[in-house]
Structures are given as C-alpha cells and as structure tokens.
Amino acid sequence: MTAAASTPADADLRRTPLHDLHVDHGGRMVPFAGYAMPVQYPDGIIAEHKHTRAAAGLFDVSHMGQAILRGDGVLSAFERLVPGDIAGLAPGQMRYTLLLNDAGGIRDDLMATRIEEDGADALFLVVNAACKDADFAHIADALAGAAELEILEDRALLALQGPKAEAALSGLAPDCADLVFLQGADMTVDGTDAYVTRSGYTGEDGFEISIPPGAATALAERLLADEAVAPVGLGARDSLRLEAGLCLYGHDIDETTTPVEAGLAWAVGKRRREEANFPGAETILAQIADGAPRKRVGLLPDGRAPVREGAVIRDAQGEATGTVTSGGFAPTLERPIAMGYVGAAAAEPETRLEIELRGRTVAADVAAMPFVPPNYKRA
Amino acid sequence: MANRKYTEDHEWVEVDGDSGVIGISEYAQEQLGDVVFVELPEVGKVLDRGDEAAVVESVKAAAEVYAPVSGEVVEVNDDLNGDPSLVNSDPFGDGWFAKLKLSDADELDELMDEDGYKKFVEGLG
Structure with a gap:
C-alpha cells in the first residue's frame, strides 16, 4: 500500500506554542507549511468534523501569519494592494480580502480587521501560513513610507468553531457573546489580554483568539476541559471548509486565478470598482463586466x-x-x-x-x- | 495467525489451501485514517504479485493496495461497498478485500510472517 499520509514529521519543522499539547492529546503530527501540525487526533477526521458541526472544535492555527499594519491613512494605504473596501470598515469590523498581482491574480487571501490603538487606526492581518513570508515582504515593501508592518512572529492563534463555541468561550471571556460574525474586539480571555474575532473557516459560528504564546496552552486546556470542545486537526479543517465552499489558497486560488474566475467578485468593493485603483483592476473589471x-x-x-x-x-x-x-x-x-x-x-x-x-x-x-x-x- | 503473511507495503494474505484472502494491516488502516471508499478488483481478474489490486480512499487521500501474491480474483468483499469503515474497524477480519486463487505458492516464502512484520513495523518508528 502506498499512502501520502504516512510521511513522518521532520525534525526541522517549526513548532507552534501548542505543539506539546497536540502530542499529549494523541495528535498525529505531519509537515504543513514548514510546521509540524496535527492532521488528526485519535477520534479521527470524520468524528472531529461531525463534532465541530454538532458542538465545538478547537483548532490550532498558530502557523498562520499575524501582523499589525500601522500609519496615518493606513486603511486607504492598504487599499493599494487589495480590492476590498478597507477604508469603509467600522472599528472592530473584519473583512475577507485578497492580495492581488498586477495581472489580477491572487497572491493570497486574508482577513483584515480595523483596530484602534490609542485612538489611531491600524489593521490586524491574518494571512496563510505558506504565503506569510512573501505576503509580509510584499506589504512592507509596497507600503514603505506609508505604513509600518509589525509581524507578530510567535503569537498563538486558536480557532474555536461550532454551535457550542459561544457557550464554551463565554465562561472565560463573557464579552465574546457581544460580537457578531466578522467583528473583533480586545478582551480578557481567562485572565490574558487577547484579540478575539467572530470568524473562522468551517462555515460554523465561532471565534479566532489571538493570544501571547505563553498563555496558549493553558487556554487550550481550559477550553478542552469543556466536554463540548474537542481538538480538531488539519484533516477535518479541510473537509469542513470544503463543505462550506471556502477556497484553500494554493489549490482553489493562486497567482493564475482572478477573483472573478474564483467566484470571489463579491470581495471587490463597490467603491473600489468605481475607483478602479487596485492591482489588476483592468482585467478584473473587464471580467466583472463581460464574464470570466x-x-x-x-x-x-x-x-x-x-x-x-x-x-x-x-x-x-x-x-x-x-x-x-x-x-x-x-x-x-x-x-x-x-x-x-x-x-x-x-x-x-x-x-x-x-x-x-x-x-x-x-x-x-x-x-x-x-x-x-x-x-x-x-x- | 500462523498462516497470515505480510508485505513491506502493509498488505496481508491469509492462505487456506490454494486460495488466499488479502487485506491491509492494522498499521495501514491506522495510517490511512477513516476509509470512505474502496475500489475492489473485478472477479476473474488475474493479478501478478505487486499489481494494483484495490484502491482505498480515506477522507484525505487515495492509497493503492498491491497484490501480495499472484493469482486470480475469485471473490471480493462486497460488504465494503456498503460500509468501507470495516477496513478501519476490523482490518484482519470483516475488512478483507478479495480472495485469490494462488498461482505460485512459492511466493509466500518471500513474505514476512507475523513476528517478522511486527518487527518491521516497530522499525518504522
């Protein structure tokens, strides 16, 4: 028998702050985007998938790239790189958007949240693990002089997804219940300062919790102590997002696919279409008008x-x-x-x-x- | 099970007279994870040792299963069409794949016995 699944984890792989927790919970570690990540736990992909749809699944997504973009006029500046309406975001509002190349191809897809720091606008960005080095170099370079990018190198990111996610998290962070889909806020989670968004990659209600690495394991164990919460690996993360019709970068979208071809024309903001000032606008707007x-x-x-x-x-x-x-x-x-x-x-x-x-x-x-x-x- | 023999690719064959039942090992099913589909060979197909005998689809990926010995397929496990997870729950029993009429019993001597296979798997870390 030959199976791609039998690749052993490599010693050179990077580890997330939750690595030991995965091993303790029986996670089968595999290489993914340069990290050792759990593809599944002993219950298996199907059980983890169904548990997420029925109760709540806890995912380690600390391998993803997190960064804060700051500067006067940062919202408008970021619009030079993406087709989304970023300037129109309300404080605490989150938006799915796309880093584009000049041909209208997709360099990466990402979540951008407008945050406020001492009254100043900033953007909290979460990008794909496999693209993060290139994305951050591109953003820092393209916006040099206009905005400053701080990469949150070691920060942990936990996703809690499923119909019981709010009940499980609100015991540790009561304010999470005030958020609706695609909103974020600073809040104390189990005594630690965190940034929580109501978002995810499963089609379920849920949250993503950005916290300092030293607090990640204790928070994950507190959440897993709730019988509604089970650890979920990359295997079920993939089957959940596929059922939800969500794109996986490098597979369903890449530098050769445009937002219109990918069925993501909704991510090209109305005002942005009129302004036509994003990378690849000529190609993308022609496809919106005439079809891809x-x-x-x-x-x-x-x-x-x-x-x-x-x-x-x-x-x-x-x-x-x-x-x-x-x-x-x-x-x-x-x-x-x-x-x-x-x-x-x-x-x-x-x-x-x-x-x-x-x-x-x-x-x-x-x-x-x-x-x-x-x-x-x-x- | 003294008459069950194994390949380094984690297939097994259990011999009874001139026929042998084939399947994949406990280690193999665990590596694959949840099996969601098995494509079985057609009855009457003649397989040489090492030929693709079946395809196992898990949630994540497809894996080919090779014939551990040469022979003609005389029966397949139709229960796997209704419940492919039998490969996970009972890989050495109800999760069998096919029965072959062996064409060269000497090939069995080149396969690992239970102890040999156990040591082989332990060596994989």
Whole structure:
C-alpha cells in the first residue's frame, strides 16, 4: 500500500506554542507549511468534523501569519494592494480580502480587521501560513513610507468553531457573546489580554483568539476541559471548509486565478470598482463586466468514490474543460464533494460533466456552494 | 495467525489451501485514517504479485493496495461497498478485500510472517 499520509514529521519543522499539547492529546503530527501540525487526533477526521458541526472544535492555527499594519491613512494605504473596501470598515469590523498581482491574480487571501490603538487606526492581518513570508515582504515593501508592518512572529492563534463555541468561550471571556460574525474586539480571555474575532473557516459560528504564546496552552486546556470542545486537526479543517465552499489558497486560488474566475467578485468593493485603483483592476473589471472565461464551481460526483485535486473535468462532448482543485469526502453529507474550474459554458448549476478517475470517468453535477449551509451569527 | 503473511507495503494474505484472502494491516488502516471508499478488483481478474489490486480512499487521500501474491480474483468483499469503515474497524477480519486463487505458492516464502512484520513495523518508528 502506498499512502501520502504516512510521511513522518521532520525534525526541522517549526513548532507552534501548542505543539506539546497536540502530542499529549494523541495528535498525529505531519509537515504543513514548514510546521509540524496535527492532521488528526485519535477520534479521527470524520468524528472531529461531525463534532465541530454538532458542538465545538478547537483548532490550532498558530502557523498562520499575524501582523499589525500601522500609519496615518493606513486603511486607504492598504487599499493599494487589495480590492476590498478597507477604508469603509467600522472599528472592530473584519473583512475577507485578497492580495492581488498586477495581472489580477491572487497572491493570497486574508482577513483584515480595523483596530484602534490609542485612538489611531491600524489593521490586524491574518494571512496563510505558506504565503506569510512573501505576503509580509510584499506589504512592507509596497507600503514603505506609508505604513509600518509589525509581524507578530510567535503569537498563538486558536480557532474555536461550532454551535457550542459561544457557550464554551463565554465562561472565560463573557464579552465574546457581544460580537457578531466578522467583528473583533480586545478582551480578557481567562485572565490574558487577547484579540478575539467572530470568524473562522468551517462555515460554523465561532471565534479566532489571538493570544501571547505563553498563555496558549493553558487556554487550550481550559477550553478542552469543556466536554463540548474537542481538538480538531488539519484533516477535518479541510473537509469542513470544503463543505462550506471556502477556497484553500494554493489549490482553489493562486497567482493564475482572478477573483472573478474564483467566484470571489463579491470581495471587490463597490467603491473600489468605481475607483478602479487596485492591482489588476483592468482585467478584473473587464471580467466583472463581460464574464470570466472560466469559473470555480462546486461538483457532486455520482457514486461514492471521491475525486481529487488535479483530476481532469470533461464536458458533455468529452472535451477537457478544467480541473478539480479540491476534492474529498463530505462527512456531513456522507458523499464525495469537490470544487474545480470549468469553462464558462459549463459553469451553470446542474450541468452534467465527467471527471477522470483512475483511467475511467465518473459523472458529476455542477452544484451551488456552499454544500452545507453556513451557521454564522449575523446579528 | 500462523498462516497470515505480510508485505513491506502493509498488505496481508491469509492462505487456506490454494486460495488466499488479502487485506491491509492494522498499521495501514491506522495510517490511512477513516476509509470512505474502496475500489475492489473485478472477479476473474488475474493479478501478478505487486499489481494494483484495490484502491482505498480515506477522507484525505487515495492509497493503492498491491497484490501480495499472484493469482486470480475469485471473490471480493462486497460488504465494503456498503460500509468501507470495516477496513478501519476490523482490518484482519470483516475488512478483507478479495480472495485469490494462488498461482505460485512459492511466493509466500518471500513474505514476512507475523513476528517478522511486527518487527518491521516497530522499525518504522
């Protein structure tokens, strides 16, 4: 048998502040973006996934890049790099946005939250682990003179996700209940100063808690002492986000995909479209007006066999029309699901397609995403 | 189980007369994690040792299962179509994959016995 899953963790890998906790809880450590991270715990990916949807899952996302961008006019300055309406953020408001290249391709996707420090505006940024060095170099370089970037190198980030997340966290941080989806605030969590946002990557209600590394393990153990909370690894993080229809950078989006192709045109702010002053604006605005040549779509393969990243997608005439970018098994739906890019003519929901699988093809329907409805606390 | 033999790729074959039942080991199922689909060979297919005999899909990835010995597929475990997690819960029993009519019993001598395989797995750390 050959399985990619049997790669052992490398001694050269970086460790998050929660590394020993993962090992203590039986986490199977694998290399991910230069870090040793738990792919699963003894309960397994399906149980961890279902527990997150039913109760609450605790994820270590300390490998992600955290930074604060400061300076006079920092909100407008950051708009030079992204298509989102950053200047329009209210204090404590968080927004999903995209670092773009000049061709309109996506350098990374990130969360930006407007924070206030002694009355001055700043942005709290959370970027993907695999992109963080390049992102931070790009931001610091492109905004040199206009804004200053402080990288929060060793800071921990915990995500608590699921319908019981608020009940579990509010015992340690009562103020968390005041937040709604995509809001953040400074608060004391179990006696430690932290920055908490109501956000996540699972489609569930939940929180991300940014705290100093020395307090991370004690907080995680306090949360895990609640019987509603179980530790969840990268495996279920991936299956949860796929059910929620959320993109994984480097797979579903990259430097060659535009926001319009990726179905992320909603992240291009209305005012920003009028101003047309973000990287790649010409390409992106033309695609918004005229349509993109290809689109990211959801895919529901017939039968039980998952289709995987890289599989060729063919249209009804048998012509190759794109590739699968994420695919796997959806524990909530108990069936395979996938996403991928197809030509615009094949992108309508319920279009019948064929996906190559081990020398044959399986039929699949284009499906609306998310596959599982979100459960955010909006107000 | 004295007549169960193993490969270094974590397949096993349990021999009874001139036929052998094949599957994957406890170590293999644990490494794979939750199995969600098994693609079994067709009855009548003739496999050489090392040929792809089946594909196991876990939540995260696909893994190929190789024939530990040569032979013709005479039966497959259809229960895996309804409940692929049998590979996790009972890899040496109800989670079997296929039964082969062995074409070269001498091949068994090149496989590890229970003790040999146990030491091999311990050596993987």
